[in-house]
Amino acid sequence: MSIQQLELKYMEKVNICLREFQKKAMETFFSEVFSKVKPKPLLVRLPTGYGKTVIGEAPLVYQAINDDWSISRGLTYVLPTRALTHDVADRLFGDLCRFGITDIKELHGESDATDFYADISVATFDTFLYAFARRTHDYHLERPAGVIATSYVVFDEAHMLQDEYLYSHNIMSKVLSSLNEAGVPTIIMTATMPKIIENVIFEKTGEPLRVPDDLNEFKENISSYRGLIEKVEFKQGVKLLDYLKSPDFRSELREKKRILIIANTVQRAIEAFKIVEAMMEKSWKVILLHSRLRLDERKKRENLVRKLLRAKIKCDKCRKEDLTLPVYVDADDKVVCNECKSVNASEVSKIVLIATQVIEAGLNVSCELLVSEVAPADSLVQRAGRCARSVEEKGGYCIIVEPVSSEPYPPNLIKNTSEMLNKLSDNEKLYALTSLMKSYEFINESYKEFDPKEMIWEDLRVTLRYLEGIYPFIIDRTAISSVRARPNATVYLFAPISDERIKVYKMRLEGIDEKKRYKKEECFETTLEKLVEYVKKLKDNKEALFLEEETVKRGIFTMEKVYLTKKEQPDRSLLFDDDKIIKLSYVRTSLLDTGSEKSVRYYKVELLPIKGEESREGTRIRKIIEEGTYIINPRFYDVKYGFLR
Numbered sequence: 001m002s003i004q005q006l007e008l009k010y011m012e013k014v015n016i017c018l019r020e021f022q023k024k025a026m027e028t029f030f031s032e033v034f035s036k037v038k039p040k041p042l043l044v045r046l047p048t049g050y051g052k053t054v055i056g057e058a059p060l061v062y063q064a065i066n067d068d069w070s071i072s073r074g075l076t077y078v079l080p081t082r083a084l085t086h087d088v089a090d091r092l093f094g095d096l097c098r099f100g101i102t103d104i105k106e107l108h109g110e111s112d113a114t115d116f117y118a119d120i121s122v123a124t125f126d127t128f129l130y131a132f133a134r135r136t137h138d139y140h141l142e143r144p145a146g147v148i149a150t151s152y153v154v155f156d157e158a159h160m161l162q163d164e165y166l167y168s169h170n171i172m173s174k175v176l177s178s179l180n181e182a183g184v185p186t187i188i189m190t191a192t193m194p195k196i197i198e199n200v201i202f203e204k205t206g207e208p209l210r211v212p213d214d215l216n217e218f219k220e221n222i223s224s225y226r227g228l229i230e231k232v233e234f235k236q237g238v239k240l241l242d243y244l245k246s247p248d249f250r251s252e253l254r255e256k257k258r259i260l261i262i263a264n265t266v267q268r269a270i271e272a273f274k275i276v277e278a279m280m281e282k283s284w285k286v287i288l289l290h291s292r293l294r295l296d297e298r299k300k301r302e303n304l305v306r307k308l309l310r311a312k313i314k315c316d317k318c319r320k321e322d323l324t325l326p327v328y329v330d331a332d333d334k335v336v337c338n339e340c341k342s343v344n345a346s347e348v349s350k351i352v353l354i355a356t357q358v359i360e361a362g363l364n365v366s367c368e369l370l371v372s373e374v375a376p377a378d379s380l381v382q383r384a385g386r387c388a389r390s391v392e393e394k395g396g397y398c399i400i401v402e403p404v405s406s407e408p409y410p411p412n413l414i415k416n417t418s419e420m421l422n423k424l425s426d427n428e429k430l431y432a433l434t435s436l437m438k439s440y441e442f443i444n445e446s447y448k449e450f451d452p453k454e455m456i457w458e459d460l461r462v463t464l465r466y467l468e469g470i471y472p473f474i475i476d477r478t479a480i481s482s483v484r485a486r487p488n489a490t491v492y493l494f495a496p497i498s499d500e501r502i503k504v505y506k507m508r509l510e511g512i513d514e515k516k517r518y519k520k521e522e523c524f525e526t527t528l529e530k531l532v533e534y535v536k537k538l539k540d541n542k543e544a545l546f547l548e549e550e551t552v553k554r555g556i557f558t559m560e561k562v563y564l565t566k567k568e569q570p571d572r573s574l575l576f577d578d579d580k581i582i583k584l585s586y587v588r589t590s591l592l593d594t595g596s597e598k599s600v601r602y603y604k605v606e607l608l609p610i611k612g613e614e615s616r617e618g619t620r621i622r623k624i625i626e627e628g629t630y631i632i633n634p635r636f637y638d639v640k641y642g643f644l645r
């Protein structure tokens with residue numbers, strides 16, 4: 001079958017017309033996989049909004065149409081963050097179900113699925129790596145790895161794995177070379193990956209195939225896949241918070257209806273939010289979004305932003321799709337039109353979103369005015385991708401201001417980017433942020449002195465050596481526990497709100513040895529402060545308190561461990577009674593006597609002293625914060641602003 005036939009099928013089933021470089025990518029991939037035992041990796045660099053997901057799914061579609069499964073058994077789709085897995089899984093399902101492929105799984109730290117056995121597995125990079133490296137908590141050690149080895153693997157939004165050591169890219173380089181050795185076809189997709197990172201990733205496999213082969217070749221009209229940004233302005237020396245207080249911004253605020261403000265740190269995002277909130281009128285929606293919000297709150301805000309911050313808004317009731325502001329928000333955050341609104345609905349005439357770089361992670365929104373702090377060039381291009389994003393939009397306006405400090409980015413990246421923005425004319429700035437070729441130059445220039453932090457780190461060495469030696473059925477059990485996907489381990493933080501009622505189960509351990517089971521004694525609701533008191537009052541170590549997975553899941557977010565410890569001591573936000581931390585430990589279902597409700601998972605509440613326990617050898621120092629889920633002291637979490645330290 002030819003690409004033309006694939007094109008016809010896409011037209012017929014999904015009603016989309018394949019673009020020039022989608023077809024080129026498919027052609028390149030097919031000719032390589034059908035002619036080689038060890039196909040080269042394919043690097044697809046195309047602008048945001050061009051439709052890269054379609055390229056990733058096409059080989060599976062091709063096989064389904066022809067009922068020819070010679071490329072691979074299935075698709076493993078790898079993404080840098082959990083937030084993206086759900087969006088992408090939805091999009092893939094939407095297309096692929098029309099071709100009869102419906103077996104799709106999402107895999108990440110909080111999902112129940114652990115093996116990759118599905119037609120399509122959409123996984124985070126971490127979960128993928130642990131499965132690949134056979135570091136799973138499952139009994140089926142080889143199964144996830146085996147399933148990956150018989151699929152083709154897509155790494156999408158690969159630029160987002162960034163860390164200042166290039167740790168994850170070193171890991172990815174090894175993974176790519178192992179996959180390549182095993183003959184597993186791979187596609188790496190990005191809009192903004194700097195050359196220096198490409199070099200690291202393909203160090204072991206050699207030069208990849210590229211689409212477009214030469215970026216100068218890419219001549220597609222920008223307005224065919226995105227709206228138009230009219231003006232980019234760099235306000236040298238002006239800081240974000242000062243700009244937001246200026247008459248200039250006030251007049252923009254009066255005029256524009258959809259505004260996106262991006263700060264580089266959570267702290268500044270909160271400050272910016274306070275400034276805008278003080279100017280707010282009754283019918284405005286001003287929303288704060290960052291990574292240190294409870295999952296339920298973050299999802300709620302993301303959901304509203306997704307619906308409101310766009311050129312054409314859809315009515316949740318009558319399904320009309322071409323609404324513009326003002327619209328109405330009904331109970332349960334339903335967005336409705338003037339005809340569908342109930343008496344209690346509130347009018348929204350303007351939306352202002354104040355966010356951190358979380359917005360770069362695939363949140364599909366579009367603003368008229370973007371105000372951003374200087375960030376590394378690749379981040380800036382991603383941010384500009386959220387301005388006038390939809391094809392029908394015109395007149396997008398980007399204002400770039402200077403950050404107070406380079407944090408959290410390496411200083412010379414911010415310095416280089418500022419200097420370049422200063423040098424470029426207004427028109428050149430516009431191209432640097434929107435044209436594929438010019439943005440690549442802009443990004444590489446900004447990274448030209450980038451010097452990854454030296455990492456003389458045992459974990460990286462062990463992980464790399466381990467990955468190098470992966471063969472089926474041979475496992476180095478000591479090395480496996482040190483395998484890490486990222487330089488800094490992340491922990492889950494559960495953020496209770498101070499008066500929130502939490503459902504608690506009291507259970508008692510009965511039986512001995514392998515017959516040991518926790519049996520439910522009672523269930524009650526209480527606040528976190530009281531819960532701590534209950535834990536202290538437990539009679540013996542056979543009694544324990546548990547929280548349901550549902551309770552834990554909605555109240556968590558993740559944070560890197562390094563931010564939560566200082567000299568092996570936990571941050572004060574994790575302390576209760578000044579010297580105790582609370583860990584939520586997942587308990588294997590086989591240890592629970594919960595009757596028929598098999599699928600519910602429970603977390604045991606453990607109050608742990610940080611001083612270390614007395615033992616015969618003297619005081620033993622505990623590794624204070626390890627992987628896992630910890631509870632934040634409610635004093636440090638604010639419903640509106642999120643985690644405050």
Ligand SMILES: [Zn+2]
Pocket residue numbers: 315316317318319320336337338339340
């Ligand atoms: Zn309606």
